[in-house]
Amino acid sequence: MTKHIVPLLANLFFVASLAGAAQEKPNILFIMSDDHTTQAFGVYGSRLAKLDPTPNIDRLANHGMRFDRVYCNNSICTPSRASIITGQYSQTNGVLDLNGSIAPDRQYLPMEIKKAGYQTAMIGKWHLKQEPAAFDYYCVLPGQGSYFDPTFRVRGTKNWPGNTIRKQGQHSSDAITDISLEWLKHGRDKGKPFLLMHHFKAPHDMFQNAPRYDRYLENVEIPEPANLHGQPAEGFGSIATRPYGAGVTKAHPSWGLARKLGVAQDIPEPEHGKLAYQKYLKRYLRCVKGVDDNVKRIVDYLTETGELENTVILYTGDQGFFLGEHDFMDKRWMYEEAFRMPFIVHWPKGVKAGKVNDWLINNTDFAPTILELAGVEKTPDYMQGRSFAAALRGGAKPDDWRKATYYRYWMHMAHALQVPAHFGIRSDRYKLIFFYGINPNGRGQQTPAAWEFYDLQRDPAEMRNEYSNPECRKIIAEMKILLKQTREELNETDAKYPAVQAIIDAHWDK
Structure with a gap:
């Protein structure tokens, strides 16, 4: 008892x-970095x-x-x-x-x-x-x-x-x-x-x-992520994403991070990427400090x-x-x-x-x-x-809390960062993304369209796109239904963007 x-x-x-x-209303301090x-x-x-x-x-x-x-x-x-x-x-x-x-x-x-x-x-x-x-x-x-x-x-x-x-x-x-x-x-x-x-x-x-903070972490070796070198790894991404993105090593040089950090281009990989990573993280973490x-x-x-x-x-x-x-x-x-x-x-x-x-x-x-x-x-x-x-x-x-949360990135291939336009949903366990690869007005560079699907329980680092896995067909079909419903409910369709909608229609069932 x-x-x-x-x-x-x-x-x-x-x-x-x-x-x-x-009864006593709280003060509210919203801090955002x-x-x-x-x-x-x-x-x-x-x-x-x-x-x-x-x-x-x-x-x-x-x-x-x-x-x-x-x-x-x-x-x-x-x-x-x-x-x-x-x-x-x-x-x-x-x-x-x-x-x-x-x-x-x-x-x-x-x-x-x-x-x-x-x-x-x-x-x-x-x-x-x-x-x-x-x-x-x-x-x-x-x-x-x-x-x-x-x-x-x-x-x-x-x-x-x-x-x-x-x-x-x-x-x-x-x-x-x-x-x-x-x-x-x-x-x-x-x-x-x-x-x-x-x-x-x-x-x-x-x-x-x-x-x-100039000397903060000065003599510390910052741990690297397991998926820093040799990317894109086999199984990751799709034809819509594997050739693109800005990063740390010479594999993803479009934004010039290493150059901006003063890392000489004649240093071979992986030493070049390791040096750029250390400079990158220390500068970032000094700001965080x-x-x-x-x-x-x-x-x-x-x-x-x-x-x-x-x-x-x-x-x-x-x-x-x-x-x-x-x-x-x-x-x-x-x-x-x-x-x-x-x-x-x-x-x-x-x-x-x-x-x-x-x-x-x-x-x-x-x-x-x-x-x-x-x-x-x-x-x-x-x-x-x-x-x-x-x-x-x-x-x-x-x-009745949401079963999935919606995402959309519109700025196709902007600012030398080479990120294709895409949208998708994430549930508690799964993530479904469609890379449609075009500006809203249909002009400019177009990149390949493709789907990506990740099981975040089995693959939290998102290293293996399972979209083509026959074992995932049922859940992918369910996620597509939920994605379509969510876009309609949130006023997030492409009714105003026919060039995008045409790509969606052509690839929805592929």
Whole structure:
């Protein structure tokens, strides 16, 4: 009898604590880094975990909840950020690529949360072109921004984007954190709960760290991924993908990473790739170190003021990133390293410590979740994402939760990165991708079309395309039905793009 009563009392206490948190609305701190991938954390347990690259962010996860299956729906900066701020997929919010923008009247997250009594601030990398006017306060980098001596756009007497300030002599990670701390200390109305969106530029390429980190990892040999050399490996990819992609070794030279890192071209492989990889990872991880240390500065402030207990801290990256896996760099591909997002939630007053979640979540779900945490009872109908706030409370996954998450990359072969246009879905176990290989308007370079199918349970590194495996025909047919249904439900068909649709029709049953 006693063994049943104790857990019941514990659950009642937890529910009561959540009820108390609901009465006092929590502050919400949304921290996002640019291209900070799950491999570059300690808490996600990758080959780099022993380097302890993120002790402060890991501490948030260990005292909160780590999410293991969070995905973007388009792995590049502007579309991912557009989905986060609108709760919508690309064709609905209108941002298909890096040229897209979000007007103030469609900056839905700050608009809706202000109705719930929140004061809002957007600080750091914005990358959505138009003025972030829906926020009460903003101080944002122009476009990609600079790592050193960064200029920020602010409100002022001139029209956007004419009002600027410059943080001379500072690294962007330090400057962005200084600005956020200044707003937290002196810029906000402390009688209101806040939503602060704190966005680092780092560790985006070309990975420029603050000078104090120049010797960090200097004498350390960074572990390589098992699939760095000799790629593409037999069985990986398809005719649509095997000849393409930018990477670390001479097998994938299109973007010139090794050259930009100062690695001489006359060095033979594999030494050339090994040297480029070490330079690449050390520069990247030095930027990550600066992010992690600055996260600690904000957490320390909230601790000192007594606000940490009832502040929801959400940490993420705007997408994943390749750190040499498949001999790739950058993002864009639907393979796990680029597709998967880190996501950590810390909220002492509302989330039990040390929990791990495996629901299939994507970045359209962030805005609905933040709104529910702020006390908004119903997600606006125009948002396509769904709140997963119940997961934070330890609730069971709803029976009608998504069975697969959708992805689409539109920027066919852009920026010398050589990534063909594609779309697909990922379920708990399987991934189906169609590479259609053409620009939406049908113009320009066309690459071969092909399907790829991966069993992520048996092949988590996605080294063997099983699309032609007769044993997989049944599940592939089921996944195609689900893919078609998902595209229709999300307004993600190619009805507006006949050149693409013609390729889909010609290859759907092949």
